[in-house]
Amino acid sequence: MRTKTGILGLDELMHGGIPKNKVILISGQTGAGKTIFGMQFLVKGIEYGEPGVYVSLEEYPSELYGDFSVFKWNLGDMEGKNKLRILRPKPSDFGKKGLDLSKLIDDICSAIDDIGAKRVVIDSISILGLEYENVSKFRSHLLEFGNLLHGLGCTTLLLSEAQEERHIFISKYGVEEFVAQGVIHLYYLERNFQRYRGIEVRKMRGTSHSNKIHSMDITEKGIQVYSEVPMFE
Template sequence: MMTTSRLRTGIAGLDEMTGGGFIRGDTTLITGPPGTGKTTFGLQFLMQGISEGESGVFVTVEEMPQKIASDAMNFGWDLKRLEAEKKMRLFHLRSEMLQAGGAPIMQCLDIVNAIGAKRVVVDPISLYSLNVGNPTDLRRELYAFVNYMKESGLTLVLTHEVPDIITRVSRISDYGLEFIVDCIIMLQYVEIESEIRRSISVLKMRGSDHDKAIRRYKITDRGVEIEARFEGYEGIMSGTARKTGAQAFIEAFKR
């Protein structure tokens, strides 16, 4: 019986949620509103790979590479040193490249092949999509890119930004991204008793069982750390949590 090769993510608690880590060669989508740590998730995944001898490429569509490197130092990740050691590369998909047409996302493949990368992060794919006017062309480009990664045995992480800070989940994208990827991880803000918390859930994972719970997470000086599930609350995915009937009864009884 063939065993599935797993990659540790470097994110405390996420390997447990995904049944042992990401499946090698799969594409994972990390989606959420601004400030939920999508870039940090991507970088942390690359840092884990580098610690295990797997080089990586971080494709930035929004921030300048200098800003990415500066922010990474807050977590102790020296990207400039790693680039000098040819363990990783920062690749900037600049606006003029996006506007030139001709599937610009494929231009990062030369960098991927040059350093023999095993892990690739594109951050955020949602901004890339804004520069491709035709949804059919966009789906074709992304499908070709994801297929190339899969056929080459590369593990890909895409981040996708949703505009609303707190919103009821309806769909991931307007161009069928959820059907292209193998795994979807959703990051959200949740309001609980007039306080904003962060939640994480694994919505989809092909070929593997996964944790169905909605868990808390925080961003520390070590990166992302996943905590316990939300106990005694419902309506987490709507953005405004409320205590379950049982929890409300218990608290009323205590009073």
């Protein structure tokens, strides 16, 4: 059984979509298109009859409503119809030890129950680590968080900021990829004073997939993957 991503051109790169109920990391540098990817996954999911929960740790829901109106996605309407739930943890949920992840999981669980969600997006997990003094503590909490997410019965996307070091992309804390059963990387690379967008299914347990880096674009319809076109021609 597959969860169709709804990203034009992407599902055929992995035989119809992401294997159901997996936790997938969507990594990429800033501006690569992670937030758009996450919201498109939920908006298309609603068209397929699968409600979704969006956990917005970086932006306020009001900002999201405005940003996504260019794609003609009426998020307020979807929320009103109980097809979409946007969660925005309050500053008081951030204690001395960072965000209370078990409270966040409880809130996600109630939202899933309320609307019968089949899809969850966390935007982003990189921000969860900012308040930890100790990276190893954050790593163990993130692994625990990942295990709890696996148990939710939803296909879950964890959006994650990637850093570039000598042209090798690594996740911010070096463990995010181990929490996930699949990794899709979004590229936004400079060449000859211009940036190019690309996408790669880097890891996907339970299915074979394309091993190429494909060209992609962001248009007024959202993200479009050109499955026949390599990133650099």
